[in-house]
Amino acid sequence: MNLNYSDEQQMLRDQIQKFCESDYSFEKREAIIKSDNGYDKDLWKMFSELGWLSVPFKEETGGLGYGPVELTILFEEFGKVLVVEPYLSTVVISGSILDNSNFSNKSKLIGSITSGEKHISLAYIESNQTFDHSSLSTTAISDGNTLIVNGMKSLVLNGGNADHIIASVMLDGEFALVLIDQGLSGYSSNSYPTVDGQTCAEIQLENVSVPSESIIAKGEDAINLLSEAINLATLCISAESIGCMTACYLKTVEYTKERRQFDQPISNFQVLQHRMVDMFIETEMCKSLLYKAMLECDSNEPTKFKSVSGLKSQIGTAGKFVSQQAVQLHGGMGVSEELLIGHYLKKLVAIDSLFGNSSHHLNKYISS
Amino acid sequence: MEISFTEKDLQFRGQVRSWIKNDYPAHIKQKQNNGEKLSKQDIIDFHKALSLQGWMGYNWPVEYGGTGWSSTQIYIFQKEFGLAGCINILPFGVGMVGPVIYTFGSDEQKKRFLPNILNFDTWWCQGYSEPGSGSDLASLKTKALKEGDHYIVNGSKTWTTLAQHADWIFCLVRTETTEKKQEGISFILIDMKTPGVEVEPIITIDGEHEVNAVFFTDVKVPAENLIGEEGKGWTYAKFLLAHERFGIAVVGASIRQLNILKDIVAGLKNPNLERKITELEINLNALEMLELRLLSDLENGGHPGAESSILKIRGTEIQQRLTELFVEASGEYALIYPGPHGHSNNQPAGPAHAAKSVSKFLNYRKASIYGGSNEIQKNIISKYILGL
Numbered sequence: 001m002n003l004n005y006s007d008e009q010q011m012l013r014d015q016i017q018k019f020c021e022s023d024y025s026f027e028k029r030e031a032i033i034k035s036d037n038g039y040d041k042d043l044w045k046m047f048s049e050l051g052w053l054s055v056p057f058k059e060e061t062g063g064l065g066y067g068p069v070e071l072t073i074l075f076e077e078f079g080k081v082l083v084v085e086p087y088l089s090t091v092v093i094s095g096s097i098l099d100n101s102n103f104s105n106k107s108k109l110i111g112s113i114t115s116g117e118k119h120i121s122l123a124y125i126e127s128n129q130t131f132d133h134s135s136l137s138t139t140a141i142s143d144g145n146t147l148i149v150n151g152m153k154s155l156v157l158n159g160g161n162a163d164h165i166i167a168s169v170m171l172d173g174e175f176a177l178v179l180i181d182q183g184l185s186g187y188s189s190n191s192y193p194t195v196d197g198q199t200c201a202e203i204q205l206e207n208v209s210v211p212s213e214s215i216i217a218k219g220e221d222a223i224n225l226l227s228e229a230i231n232l233a234t235l236c237i238s239a240e241s242i243g244c245m246t247a248c249y250l251k252t253v254e255y256t257k258e259r260r261q262f263d264q265p266i267s268n269f270q271v272l273q274h275r276m277v278d279m280f281i282e283t284e285m286c287k288s289l290l291y292k293a294m295l296e297c298d299s300n301e302p303t304k305f306k307s308v309s310g311l312k313s314q315i316g317t318a319g320k321f322v323s324q325q326a327v328q329l330h331g332g333m334g335v336s337e338e339l340l341i342g343h344y345l346k347k348l349v350a351i352d353s354l355f356g357n358s359s360h361h362l363n364k365y366i367s368s
Numbered sequence: 369m370e371i372s373f374t375e376k377d378l379q380f381r382g383q384v385r386s387w388i389k390n391d392y393p394a395h396i397k398q399k400q401n402n403g404e405k406l407s408k409q410d411i412i413d414f415h416k417a418l419s420l421q422g423w424m425g426y427n428w429p430v431e432y433g434g435t436g437w438s439s440t441q442i443y444i445f446q447k448e449f450g451l452a453g454c455i456n457i458l459p460f461g462v463g464m465v466g467p468v469i470y471t472f473g474s475d476e477q478k479k480r481f482l483p484n485i486l487n488f489d490t491w492w493c494q495g496y497s498e499p500g501s502g503s504d505l506a507s508l509k510t511k512a513l514k515e516g517d518h519y520i521v522n523g524s525k526t527w528t529t530l531a532q533h534a535d536w537i538f539c540l541v542r543t544e545t546t547e548k549k550q551e552g553i554s555f556i557l558i559d560m561k562t563p564g565v566e567v568e569p570i571i572t573i574d575g576e577h578e579v580n581a582v583f584f585t586d587v588k589v590p591a592e593n594l595i596g597e598e599g600k601g602w603t604y605a606k607f608l609l610a611h612e613r614f615g616i617a618v619v620g621a622s623i624r625q626l627n628i629l630k631d632i633v634a635g636l637k638n639p640n641l642e643r644k645i646t647e648l649e650i651n652l653n654a655l656e657m658l659e660l661r662l663l664s665d666l667e668n669g670g671h672p673g674a675e676s677s678i679l680k681i682r683g684t685e686i687q688q689r690l691t692e693l694f695v696e697a698s699g700e701y702a703l704i705y706p707g708p709h710g711h712s713n714n715q716p717a718g719p720a721h722a723a724k725s726v727s728k729f730l731n732y733r734k735a736s737i738y739g740g741s742n743e744i745q746k747n748i749i750s751k752y753i754l755g756l
């Protein structure tokens with residue numbers, strides 16, 4: 001039994017931490033959010049050069065061959081400064097689907113992800129679903145060597161920037177994942193901001209004609225690829241939320257030591273001290289559940305889905321508790337757009353809603 | 369990272385399991401299964417059986433007759449005992465005064481006291497809290513004044529667990545009035561049979577006699593019973609607190625209780641209660657992993673400190689929550705109150721777990737109060753981790 005990070009993992013953390021501390025100021029983040037793309041192309045290129053976009057990919061497809069543990073390190077550090085670059089959608093979700101598939105074109109596509117050239121987003125949500133993403137109204141009908149795709153996808157993370165989407169469709173009545181280029185005729189997207197400063201899109205597919213070699217997977221295979229990718233992504237955003245929670249309690253400790261009321265720093269008041277201890281404890285408990293889930297994902301245990309649900313359920317409630325208390329202890333400053341604190345709250349609300357909220361995962365935990 | 373134990377540790381776990389299965393005293397197991405109250409002799413029998421196996425000094429180094437086990441082995445040992453529902457090993461001798469004696473005591477004291485702890489020939493109790501000194505322990509007032517080769521002890525201790533059975537008590541006493549109150553405290557061992565020592569029961573809200581008030585009136589204690597130096601008692605007391613870190617989360621016992629509760633609730637068709645139990649289970653998973661993280665840190669040369677206060681806080685909160693949910697699962701039968709002597713001769717109506725559930729719920733209010741109340745634990749985290 002050894003739950004300590006290896007030297008190599010620690011080096012990766014140090015490298016990411018250094019970037020976050022020196023190259024990702026609050027002002028810079030604000031400017032990135034206001035920019036046209038909603039992310040910084042130069043930073044994305046830098047991520048590629050540092051090898052970060054290659055982290056989860058298998059070595060035979062040109063990746064670094066790292067796993068869930070390294071991804072959670074990256075997300076935890078990103079969470080501390082609220083990095084908005086679309087790592088989750090392109091690298092984790094689309095990357096995982098492609099890397100684990102038998103798709104003929106996968107090496108080239110993965111190459112275009114790791115080089116930072118292309119963005120690929122998963123389009124699997126439709127507006128009439130409630131967390132059941134297997135019942136679809138998007139259809140693909142075979143017509144010789146092409147498929148005709150019709151449907152409407154919503155909440156496509158980073159969809160406005162995506163060069164391709166991986167769409168879930170009913171292919172001649174069978175569940176399938178299909179790669180679709182954004183430039184095709186009949187493809188239109190409408191991008192809008194999310195509560196955490198990122199973007200997502202609604203994508204309409206109207207008689208889009210796609211070559212039949214664009215089918216990534218069908219049937220059981222496709223369902224498994226999807227659930228594996230979403231499970232991994234859920235683990236990643238849980239780690240991200242632990243980064244947010246850590247920053248919340250540390251910044252609150254720092255702030256209460258400086259803020260003076262009644263002729264003394266407010267950190268002298270025991271009621272506030274114990275509140276901050278509660279924030280710390282909640283964070284540590286979530287971190288402990290993260291260890292369990294990430295190690296089970298790493299060794300591909302059959303229990304990994306249940307453990308990720310336990311984690312996500314806890315993250316949802318704990319994340320909101322910690323960030324709401326951070327806002328409370330910052331007083332009026334906590335609700336100001338000009339301070340990072342309120343943005344952690346928004347991020348943690350976004351994380352709770354993404355891939356199933358706390359109640360959803362508690363039910364999932366009970367039934368698994 | 370590697371979450372599983374080594375082959376060697378798994379073999380060790382096998383030995384522990386096999387002892388519990390084959391050598392745990394059968395008459396005690398039977399009483400526990402029937403929900404009967406255990407006698408003083410039962411508790412002695414259990415500890416004697418453990419001594420016979422050579423496991424009494426499970427947390428001691430080999431040179432003092434202990435097992436010399438690694439932190440991981442101690443963890444496994446405690447967890448397995450909890451999972452199997454064994455009686456708690458009384459901490460006062462082997463967990464508390466023993467390590468203080470072998471660390472700070474004279475050779476004479478080691479020879480005199482340590483073997484009796486390992487054989488469980490001496491039942492120890494702990495004289496820390498006083499009527500006016502709870503969380504502010506250093507404000508204690510029990511005085512020990514030196515007269516020739518004796519100390520004369522006057523004062524009182526309270527909440528003394530199982531003092532009614534104890535042969536000896538280790539006490540924090542004031543040997544000097546100093547400006548800094550911690551500096552005048554000494555650590556002394558007192559034979560409970562000494563004239564002037566009186567034990568009075570305190571009955572707790574579950575109707576049980578577990579704790580006591582102990583009074584000292586001109587008690588003559590030989591000076592050789594003082595541990596280490598005069599005025600260093602506070603240092604020894606802090607050492608003692610730091611010594612017994614693992615196990616305070618009582619993860620093994622809570623997992624056992626959770627599983628029993630899940631079996632009970634499985635037949636109740638109560639999704640609201642099931643949900644509460646699931647939330648508790650996730651919290652317990654987190655606690656278990658936190659303990660393993662701290663253990664891993666310790667085994668890799670780290671010195672986890674105030675983090676273990678989380679184990680105390682969350683461990684006791686979970687224990688208490690479990691007792692609440694047992695009461696909830698008992699429904700209307702939670703009305704039945706077994707009183708101080710159990711119900712061995714008069715099995716009440718309702719499910720077997722019901723009558724015990726309220727008693728245990730009442731009894732476990734103590735968990736967040738003893739061993740440094742949970743508020744004191746939060747002060748520790750606040751000061752030593754958050755730097756407030």
